[in-house]
Amino acid sequence: MLEIINTVFNSIFPVFALILVGYYLFKINFITLEIQKGLNKLAYWLALPIFLFYKVANAKLEAKTAGNIFICMMAGTLTAMILGYLFAVITKKPRASRGAAVQTAGRGNLAFVALPVILFTIVQDAGERAEVIINSVILVLTPTIIIYNLICVTVLVLHSTKESESLRKDIIVGLTPNPLIIACVLGLVWNFASIPMSEEGALFRICKILGQAAFPMALLGVGSQLAQISLRGNIGGPLQCAICKTIIAPLVGYVVSLMLGMDKLETLTVMIMLTTPTAVAGYVLADQLECDPDLTASSILVSTVMSFFTFSALLVWL
Numbered sequence: 001m002l003e004i005i006n007t008v009f010n011s012i013f014p015v016f017a018l019i020l021v022g023y024y025l026f027k028i029n030f031i032t033l034e035i036q037k038g039l040n041k042l043a044y045w046l047a048l049p050i051f052l053f054y055k056v057a058n059a060k061l062e063a064k065t066a067g068n069i070f071i072c073m074m075a076g077t078l079t080a081m082i083l084g085y086l087f088a089v090i091t092k093k094p095r096a097s098r099g100a101a102v103q104t105a106g107r108g109n110l111a112f113v114a115l116p117v118i119l120f121t122i123v124q125d126a127g128e129r130a131e132v133i134i135n136s137v138i139l140v141l142t143p144t145i146i147i148y149n150l151i152c153v154t155v156l157v158l159h160s161t162k163e164s165e166s167l168r169k170d171i172i173v174g175l176t177p178n179p180l181i182i183a184c185v186l187g188l189v190w191n192f193a194s195i196p197m198s199e200e201g202a203l204f205r206i207c208k209i210l211g212q213a214a215f216p217m218a219l220l221g222v223g224s225q226l227a228q229i230s231l232r233g234n235i236g237g238p239l240q241c242a243i244c245k246t247i248i249a250p251l252v253g254y255v256v257s258l259m260l261g262m263d264k265l266e267t268l269t270v271m272i273m274l275t276t277p278t279a280v281a282g283y284v285l286a287d288q289l290e291c292d293p294d295l296t297a298s299s300i301l302v303s304t305v306m307s308f309f310t311f312s313a314l315l316v317w318l
Helices: 002-027 033-057 063-090 095-106 110-125 127-159 167-174 179-192 202-212 214-226 236-259 264-275 281-288 293-317
Strands: none
Touching (some): 033 202, 063 095, 063 127, 063 236, 063 264, 095 281, 095 293, 110 214, 110 264, 127 179, 236 293
């Protein structure tokens, strides 16, 4: 029992501790709105892309492992999105809330939350397979983020209360270039071109130093963003979306992983990715497209709290 508690504490607590620190520092005005925006920009536009680039560029890729993870991700994500929409219809939510429910039930905070949790968990338990698993996760990020953006932007635009002269234009504008996708693609090109990047070389070390700063900045930024969000309206809708995101999605992923014959470590990785709380960036998108940002904000808070317990349960169960 003590060993299980120790594993949960060492794997999950550091991630949520940094989120809480960011939350508290914003509340006492140590992290101001300007600093929070700066942290997010640095993490999103510089540190995380560099981390993903050098990881993918040097990765020894296993197509089967990455393919299985991607299949499980899509199964869990799409199921959660469909159920989120159906729950909103059954409970007679307004049109805008139905669109928001799709995003909040399925779009996880993969880069800012899932990656650090996986790094802490997998490195501790995987031994020699750690690099293969982590590289496969990073490889899966690119198509997953593209699909997240495509589905969520399209659904939000179609359900928006904002009058639009051109739905097609709004959808295209919403699908602005994502630096994380660009970084992964460039890393793949570098990898396939077999361009050397020695671990003793200056380029690798520069990338590694900047990449190591990504997760502290990202998690502090997430915490400071959560500090600006409050629970709004009825808790029922956000709770339904959070259940889809942090419980139903990983359970679907688990069933599919068994069907694919994935090992315990790969299954744990998939379930961590699917348990990740709703992406904070989803609030900005819902607000810009006028598609029930209040439901989105409340769902982000509820799913973040729930994910701590579901992450912990995963480590105990698996």
